[in-house]
Ligand code: HEC
Ligand code: HEC
Ligand code: HEC
């Protein structure tokens with residue numbers, strides 16, 4: 033049965049995933065009586081894979097891309113981190129470096145839930161790779177990925193109506209995935225992912241289905257900041273529930289929390305990344321308000337937007353609060369070094 037399926041769909045399989053089936057799958061999780069799982073676990077996995085998310089993506093080796101499967105690593109000891117950061121910093125530097133994903137052990141100690149979230153709250157600090165309390169895949173109970181890996185759309189994700197064609201399997205999020213030589217990295221101005229943003233943040237209209245749906249939680253504006261806001265609503269939305277104003281009552285200054293999904297604009301922002309003629313900065317990246325189909329090494333302050341990832345990583349970084357630079361530094365110029373990429377007249 034499996035073999036037949038394999039034969040029949042082999043073209044489709046090859047389009048996204050390459051290599052022999054046995055690189056990633058095991059029929060019984062047993063060879064000469066020993067487990068076939070990468071982490072030697074004798075517990076078999078759904079869809080007969082040789083690991084769960086952690087087993088394939090967080091091997092803790094010195095490779096940032098696993099040489100056998102090609103799986104990008106989110107926890108590794110290579111000197112080069114991938115675009116999401118590296119969960120290893122939670123072990124080496126502490127809980128406040130990022131998302132303490134339950135699968136990786138090392139539970140969050142200081143927080144009790146996602147800051148900026150609404151109550152009732154059933155996620156607590158139990159954020160996971162995927163599923164009801166997770167980020168990737170269908171964010172509800174049950175099977176979160178079925179076929180997404182094989183159907184994976186690489187590069188432009190402008191439809192984003194399914195997990196497989198959403199940006200990095202973040203259901204409903206649009207964007208462009210770096211396909212170049214540094215495929216999983218934000219390396220420099222010419223080699224990075226292109227994030228999708230908007231020129232106005234999500235407004236909480238009182239419609240709970242903005243985020244809740246039968247298909248699982250998702251951001252209705254399909255931006256990366258909207259995605260973060262599904263769990264950190266007050267930090268992105270205009271108007272929030274329970275009398276919390278979110279970032280304020282409208283999408284213009286004065287704000288009450290730092291805005292995201294607003295266009296940089298004119299004035300001091302026109303000089304984004306001073307002295308470089310607006311070169312795109314991978315330390316302080318901006319989001320595009322249209323979905324790009326390739327990489328652009330420039331930023332366009334008149335149309336590009338601030339996003340959560342302008343200041344934060346996604347998984348974990350080496351800095352306090354998962355920031356992209358050392359905002360806690362006692363040296364003011366270091367602390368503000370990221371802010372100054374946009375606020376060019378506030379030194
Ligand atoms: C599925 C829900 C969920 C989503 C989506 C989510 N977060 Fe979180 N976030 C949490 C939870 C839970 C915590 C608190 C527990 C922890 O830090 O591990 C948290 C903590 C944080 C922290 C504080 C870290 C610390 O330890 O002090 C930052 C910063 C953060 N999130 C930023 C983001 C950004 C940026 C995004 C979008 C890329 C995002 N979050 C998306 C659930 C989420
Ligand atoms: C590089 C790793 C990798 C290789 C090689 C691979 N798979 Fe998979 N496959 C996965 C992962 C991961 C999943 C589970 C997650 C998902 O479905 O997105 C999966 C799921 C599946 C599923 C269940 C979901 C679906 O698409 O219906 C089938 C069937 C499958 N693989 C068959 C095969 C066959 C047959 C081969 C060889 C031609 C193969 N796979 C090669 C990684 C791989
Ligand atoms: C059998 C190994 C295996 C398992 C299990 C597996 N993955 Fe993957 N995953 C891969 C490989 C290989 C790729 C790279 C595919 C490619 O190059 O397009 C990948 C790619 C991804 C990507 C990037 C997709 C993109 O945008 O290109 C995400 C996100 C991801 N996996 C998340 C997960 C999560 C979450 C789980 C657990 C539910 C999981 N994976 C389970 C092997 C695996």
Ligand code: HEC
Nearest residue numbers: 152153154155156239240242243244249261262263265273
């Ligand atoms: C900005 C996105 C967003 C909006 C808007 C939103 N929610 Fe949620 N809500 C979530 C997310 C994500 C979760 C799951 C994670 C968690 O429990 O923290 C959740 C969880 C819940 C839960 C816990 C049970 C469950 O389904 O997981 C309840 C109850 C809830 N929301 C009620 C509401 C109500 C009522 C509204 C409208 C007044 C609303 N929410 C609007 C994002 C949202």
Ligand code: HEC
Nearest residue numbers: 284285286287291294295296316318338342370371374375
């Ligand atoms: C990616 C560019 C970018 C970065 C990085 C950035 N900002 Fe902003 N900031 C903006 C934009 C754009 C606005 C909104 C301006 C407007 O619409 O009036 C803003 C608004 C503000 C406001 C509110 C101003 C008002 O009128 O309500 C403050 C305060 C602020 N930023 C401080 C900071 C600090 C501190 C940092 C570093 C931790 C920082 N910003 C980093 C782009 C950025």
Ligand code: HEC
Nearest residue numbers: 147257260261264267268290292338339340342343353359
């Ligand atoms: C302009 C830079 C900037 C942007 C944009 C930004 N943040 Fe932050 N964030 C910070 C800084 C700096 C801190 C450290 C604490 C502080 O000063 O508020 C922080 C702290 C946090 C925390 C931890 C709060 C706590 O109680 O420990 C969370 C969660 C968070 N941000 C989520 C987000 C999300 C989600 C977005 C997008 C909707 C976002 N941030 C956008 C700069 C930013």
